[in-house]
Amino acid sequence: MRADSESIEPGAADVLARGCSSPIKTATGAWVRCGSRIKSKCASCAELYRGDWAAIARSGVFDGPVEQFRFYLLTLTAPSFGRVHRVPRDGAEGPARCGCGATHTPRDAALRGVPLDSESYDYAGQVAWNRDAGVLWDRTRRRLRDRWDSLEYFIVREWQDRGVLHVHALVRVARFEAPAADALRQAARTATAVSRVDGTVVEWGAQAKCDAFRADGDGAKTIWYLSKALNYVLKDVASSADEAPLEVWRHQVALGDAARRMRCGRDCEPQNCSSLVHQRYGSRSQVVSASRRTSDRSGWSFVGLTRTLQRRLRREWWTRVGADAGADAPAIAPEPLEDLAARSRRELVARGWSAP
Ligand SMILES: [Zn+2]
Ligand SMILES: [Zn+2]
Ligand SMILES: [Zn+2]
Structure with a gap:
């Protein structure tokens, strides 16, 4: 729910600054993105959602x-x-x-x-x-x-x-x-x-x-x-x-x-x-x-990319970089996912992974 403009809490302002139009307060009091995947509700969250899935599609x-x-x-x-x-x-x-x-x-x-x-x-x-x-x-x-x-x-x-x-x-x-x-x-x-x-x-x-x-x-x-x-x-x-x-x-x-x-x-x-x-x-x-990764399957993404992982990486990125950048921070975190893809590829090679 969107806060009144006079009474925006710092946490909410932070999420608004990242582009989400309707930050949500969780039970623990933290402000998070609304996470909508519908453009008319929140263009920024919908774009993140689409981009995340497109990255997973590509990684397979x-x-x-x-x-x-x-x-x-x-x-x-x-x-x-x-x-x-x-x-x-x-x-x-x-x-x-x-x-x-x-x-x-x-x-x-x-x-x-x-x-x-x-x-x-x-x-x-x-x-x-x-x-x-x-x-x-x-x-x-x-x-x-x-x-x-x-x-x-x-x-x-x-x-x-x-x-x-x-x-x-x-x-x-x-x-x-x-x-x-x-x-x-x-x-x-x-x-x-x-x-x-x-x-x-x-x-x-x-x-x-x-x-x-x-x-x-x-x-x-x-x-x-x-x-x-x-x-x-x-x-x-x-x-x-x-x-x-x-x-x-x-x-x-x-x-x-x-x-x-x-x-x-x-x-x-x-x-x-x-x-x-x-x-x-x-x-x-x-x-x-x-399709998901299991002990005997690679899953669709060759590098184990999932929405959960993407969200975690984004959170980490914001804590590390977003906080320092303040108002100049870009609305969407640049993809730390490319690093992840490269890292996972190296691991796969090291483990001698090949087609089942
Ligand atoms: Zn949103
Ligand atoms: Zn029913
Ligand atoms: Zn007709």
């Missing part, structure tokens, strides 16, 4: 013995819950004919992702799928690892216009067992899960894509593409509702309604449940995640 592609691995960009979508208008974006390739009979142009944005027939559209099915998407990804990654044990991943969940999640995953597999892109796509797309809430089978949609890329070739481009997706998913889906065109708004209201009525867990009584899942079209998943 560039910070290791890349010649021993193959890399893929895998995209998985949700099934259909009824036909929607297909409206191209500015600069996108030529429009195919839409199910409504028209050939839309970007000027028809007011119809983008809106059902052709809202009466028959399966709103309940869609929010339930969003709810169960996390379990489905969990089954999917297990299945992939059953086949390719060395597989590590970094995933970003993105909202499609119709209000359903889809998944972009950076995937890394050791070269000696690396599959063709199509085999990976097929194995992922056909994975299924059983909903823990209502016992129904949860599946991916028919649309799936998988492209191999090289860390020393188009790797940078792929990471750039993913960072763009990161920007997009960090927009505040719910709060943009009042600027939405009427038809889009109606669709969002219907989805919101369905999400409030659905059960989020086996014991959920929707009318008495305060879980945020009911306000996010059913979604409970974290937007971004990466």
